[in-house]
Amino acid sequence: MKAVIVNCMADMVKEKYGRAKWEQCLEAAGMNKLSYFLSTQDIEDGAVMKLVEAGARVLGMNMSQLADAYGDYWVNTYAQKIYKVYFRGASSAKDFLLKMDQLHETVTQNIANARPPRFEYRWKNDKTLVMSYKSERGMIDFLMGLVKGVGKHFNERLNVVKLNNRELEVTFP
DSSP states (O other): OOHHHHHHHHHHHHHHHHHHHHHHHHHHSSSOOOOOOOOOOOOHHHHHHHHHHHHHHHHOOHHHHHHHHHHHHHIIIIIIOOOOOTTTTTTHHHHHHHHHHHHHHHHHHTTTOOOOEEEEEEEEEETEEEEEETTTTTTHHHHHHHHHHHHHHHTOOOEEEEEEETTTEEEOO
C-alpha cells in the first residue's frame, strides 16, 4: 500500500489527538515511534492493517468509527491539500463518485506499484447507486467513510449502507 494512506492517518491523529497519540499508534503496531514514510513509498499491507487496528485501539474507536473519521479527514482536509485537482469538474457527490474508478485507473498507470481499489457501478433506481469494491485488501469500511466524506464535501446528505464486504449502496438526495 502506498504510504500516502498512512501519512493521512498520521496527520489526522496528530491534528486531532496530538503527536504523542500517533507515536502510541506506531508503537502499538510494532513500529518505531519516530517512523516516517515518503508518500510514494510502498508499505506492506499487513503492516498498514496492524497500524490501523492499533490506531483504533489507541484512540478508543471501533473500526467503523476510525474509517468514518479517516474518510472525512482524507476527503475534506488531506486530499484538499494534495489532490484538489481531482475535485475539479465534479459539481456533486454523484459526479465525484462516478469518476473514482477512472481516477484510480489513472493512478495505477502513473504511479509505480500502485494498486488502489477499483469500482463498478450499478444503478438500482435514479437515486440509488450500488458501488462494487474490487480489492483484496478488505477495506470496504474505509470506502464507506470516504463516501460519507464526499457527501460532506458537497454538502449532500448521502445514505450509505454496506450491503456486504464488496458492495455499498449510496442513496443521493
